[in-house]
Amino acid sequence: MKTYFKATRASLGGTWTVMVLVASASVACDSGSSSGPEPTERTLTVLYTNDEHGWLEEGSGTDGPAKLMGLWRNAEGYRESGDFLILSGGDNWTGPAISTWFQGESTVDVMNVMGYSATAIGNHEFDFTVDGLRARASQATFPFLAANIRLKGTNTSPDFATPYVIRNVNGIRVGLVGLASQSTPWTTFPTFVEDYDFISYQAALEEYVPQAWNAGADVMMVLGHICYDEMTALLPTVRNLDVSVLTGGHCNETVGTVQDGVALVVGGWQFAHYGKVTIGIEDETGEITRLQSSVRPNSGGSPDPGVQAVVATWQDAAAQELSEVVGYLENSVPNGSPALYNLITDSWLYADPTADIAMTNSGGIRQGLPEGDITKGTVVGVLPFLNTLVRLELTGSEVIDCLRSSIVVAGMSTVAGYLHSDGTPLKADSVYNVLTTDYLYSLGSYNFSLYDETAYNTGITYYQPTVTYLGALATSAADPLDRYLDHVPRR
Template sequence: MVEVMNKMGYDAAAIGNHEFDFKVDTLNKRLQQMNFPLLSANIVEKGTENIPAFAKPYIIKEAAGIKIGIIGLSSLSTPHTTFPDYVADYEFTPYDEAIDKYAPMAQNEGAEIIIIIGHICKNEMEGLVNTAKKYDIPLIGGGHCHQTVLETVDNVLLVQSGAEMRAYVKVQLQYHGSGKSAEIISTEVVQNQGGTPDTEVQAIVGYWQTKTQEALSEEIGYCSESIGESSVAMSNLVCDSWLQTFPDADVSITNSGGIRQDIDQGTINLATIVGLLPFQNTIYELDLTGTELIDCIDNYLIGGMTTIGGYSLADGTQIYADTVYSVLTTDYLYSADGDFSKYDPEPDNTSVNYRQPLIDMIKSLNTNSQNPLNNYLDNTRRR
């Protein structure tokens, strides 16, 4: 990705939650490869006002002889949407406070126009309009919530281009030097479909596709009909695979955000499952009483139990308040949800990646076009 973004000539990027998925050390390695900076004006080292070394609060770029300040913002939800331990050394400060601090600095350094790029959602962009107006900021760009946004609120343009690089937003600004003001001339959401590929970018993508295919091309199963990422069948499939790998466990609990794509019709290979469960989460095993278990499940996906008609295990046995149950969850969820650590401060780290049980289960079923994975799906709601 860095190679492609370098080739495309990116000037800057806002730091999002997934920049931390492989720890700050890995982020710093990627940063060394980048020809552009990562921006965030609202990440500070805990207990200080210092921006961490991997970020800049803003930059000033010159285009057509005009100095443009670009301020970055990172989602306030980051401590909960990446592995919490990976950002434990940082605080994410309110967006408006960051703009109030750094917009004047950028202007004092000669910025004639300021724009905001943020890994933030539409409602958060809307909440920044009044702050943007104080500094004549004409544009706020967002991300994170996978929304397509192209609208003007009180003369401030809000833009987002959706998700997965399927589109981009093109905006033309005209700067009036006499009045020191910027005017939006044109806006467009452009779909990344058709056209002639850039040969150098195509070569970079092709190289990494080949490397990925070499590592992840092993065929492990077959699917006769697509299984949706948000379907009951998918939730049950993932949760049940953990219980197959750990047969002494009673219940499995995970979050829907850890499941990231469908299993498409056709051959299932390792790449399919890595795309489905892409994070480096490992499985923890906890000992919880029935009362604690019920308190922990919240709105999470569950295996080995049901809440329909009361709380019971998969075999119909009632879950009793004082009985201790073996419960599986991810290290991510354990860290993000304080209830787990409150009830079991010393869980067993199995060191098994959360996707491995699903790979092993699909392999064990020996599925093919005559015996597809769909034959083994459980479509029964558990809550």
């Protein structure tokens, strides 16, 4: 069933070197022949990012995609006609305004000009509904891959998900099979994906990887929006299916290793790192003679002019968006007021209906709302940092232990005991879905990370829900925001 040129692991043999977290591993050819002409090797170089989250601009811990492209050209020798394949593990968008305000269009524009060949479908690809994903898929010059999404109750892949593709690079036909996260039904808006099943990775791969081999692949890669623990759990399956490369995403990890004959790679997030996988294939036999994986920082590159120009266009568009009016206030709301704290934290619960409680620090709220028109720029001025929302699970007693005098809340109050919004007491042993910022989560003094080590970073900037909420209220001079404000202190 597999073509004659199919790459095999047979020539690799030996003991694998395993290194994880900004490491690389390589395996030398062990062909056993010490005489005769040197075999001709074809190579394939994969440059890989995941969880880009629309971080198109330089700053906040990333050099951005323009400098990454420059780095690929200068340090990695990338050229369009070379043996390169640029791939993504998904979650392309949802992040800063330059991405979110254009529902991913700007990110796809940048990825098009960078020459991406495929992306896995991340959970955030659904953040602007399935129609939003369809729009991005038709804009993209690359397919959105997932072999494990089915129309609910059927075995049919939906139109927006391509299970696999074959890409021809340097004479090597590369099979690329996608995997979406099985957590998607609760890591995007659940109603957006209620018509779909996200079936097991193993079942999907056992169905589609043989199809990709039959379609003429010489070497097989699985492009996954899956975490490192899920990748290692899948190793026996991908080995059985002769997959050479398994990529990951979603958990924002950095992994560059070869394990059990499979190259594993995860490139961090926000274009701050990238993964590199090198594959050598013996031309005549199709055997894999080289398999290397590493993850590298995006630093030291000079901006690629083509990518930089596209980013600049979207920076201008985002600057114009800042002036868009999203609401109207008759009377100003000062910073430090319960009305402001309640508006902001309530908007987080509005944006994430699965969350019970929102907790943030008053220090992240920098100014009040002036009277008159409220623009997107006004909201970004109130909440100016590039913090993202983190969702974690805490018991009632852990919530109480994480409270500090600087914390402001939604979904609960502490004025007359620890109460839910409906006045019933918080239960010490009940588990609550809690939203906070990645900033507070990173501070040990708040104990959030102590109580939930595996919190989920939504990638959503902390001002976005307020922009969305104000837009939904659609206030105006005739029906001002003042009528919707909650002035009752919660702390």
